[in-house]
Amino acid sequence: MDSLPATVASALVEADSAGSETDWPARWQVLTAVSVELQSLLVTDPGPDLVALIEQIVTQLADGVAGSRRHRVELAELAHRVLSTHARACAETAPDPVRLADWLLDLQLQHPDAPDVSLAAYADALDDEGLAHYRERAVTLFEPLPVIGFGETGRYDRARWALLRVMEELAEYSEDVDLQLLVLSKDLSSGWHYLQVATVLRDNGRSEEALDWVERGLRAVGGRGAALRLIDLAVEEHLRRGSPQRAVEVCREAFFARPNLDVYLKIRALVVHTDDWPPLRAELVNHLVQDGTRLAIEVYRRIVEVELARRGVEEQELVVEWLHQLRGLQPDAFADYLEHIKSRHVADRQLLDELSKRGL
Structure with missing residues (x-):
């Protein structure tokens, strides 16, 4: 058991150096044999020592992914398989949940390329204490990241990308809407991002907040891009809330900001059978004349x-x-x-x- 890390290190060394392709099949066979051996040890010798051993080997393989050009995909897949063995070993051993949470988080942040961590696989081992610690650390690291403003180019360096992946998995696993919103609201580079936030809020019964994000999005886009979909969402919500006049006002403001036939037709459909339509139609057309x-x-x-x-x-x-x-x-x-x-x-x-x- 103790010799396995040295075996992995030997197989990984100079894997991308000149002439290494000739012996790569043999090296790969050694690495896959280690993965099989770890699965066997899970049956014959489970316990804390095996968990620690697997963690060492996962880290080695993740380092190998980062340092390899030719064999990144194979090494990433192997690291993922070994990590699955680690999850099973943790389920049987019940390690310290806080320490496990720290290891899983550090693995991802220090190795943005691989492997992906599935929190569902560690549900029993982490339990509520470990998951709470994982969440607290992840959020603490993620919150200070700058928001990508409207029209800006996304700054997805490796550290930001790794944190984003951690938060997305955490939000999905925990079904935490606030976490999902925290992730989405870090990138507001286009109107479609505002629409995503507003849609999540609407779908979770947070209508007032959804409408606030729609208004923010409409101010940002200036009638372009996702404007029509933002208007659609606002109209649907105002009508559902019994505020048809506010639905009309949203469309009217959007039309004045950037004239658009589709917006005109939305207004027409809302009020054409009321006494408000003739004066409102005149106002809209006069605005075009003045524009x-x-x-x-x-x-x-x-x-x-x-x-x-x-x-x-x-x-x-x-x-x-x-x-x-x-x-x-x-x-x-x-x-x-x-x-x-x-x-x-x-x-x-x-x-x-x-x-x-x-x-x-």
Whole structure:
């Protein structure tokens, strides 16, 4: 038993040096034989000494992964197999749970590449005391990490990556929503990250916090990226909470921040059958006129198409007025656009007559 670490060390030495490929199959056979021997010892000689021995060999293999270029994958898989043997040995031996927690955490932090630790495999050995210690240490190390702000490039150095992996596994194993949120909120580099946080909060009944994160996300994205999905989540939550007016307000604010046909359609669907729609529609369109940017005018034109499709008398009269305004905003491109409208609605004599009355 005592000779196994030396055997591993000998098999790993200069594994990537020139000419080592010729004897790698023999070295690999030695390493896999050690793994088999450890499994046999688990049956014949379990106890604290075996646990300590396996820990030494896992560490050696993890060092081998970090130092190898050609055989990282094989060594990582072998380290994982030996770690599984370690978990079984701990289940039978019942080591000090706090010491075990420290060893598992140190293994991962000092060897970011391998192996992955499954806390479920150590559930009995860690028990509540060990898991609490593991959680406390991990959180203490993770909390000071800087948040990756919106638009920033992720700073995933090896230390941060190792801590992130530890926290993700811990959050999943413990089903701790606060831990999951702590992990997610460390990376806010895009609107989709804000959406992830808000979705987790919504799914766990924390509606007020979810809406707060939606608002933060919308401020960050400025109408781009994940804006529509953030708006969807906010609308769903406000409607579920019996606050349709707040749902409309979220959409209205988003439309003013960055005009968008999809947002216009959301507002329309929410209030089209109420008395609030005509003045609100006028407010939205007037905002596009006042904005006057290329984006705003494009949205203006698409809204014209949407309202024309309704084919009501009121909509047609309104659209004709909008087209009249559009002529002043886009005098150079308006003639072609008007011909496009007329050709698409050539059978609508009422619309064509109304356009003719207005000199269009």
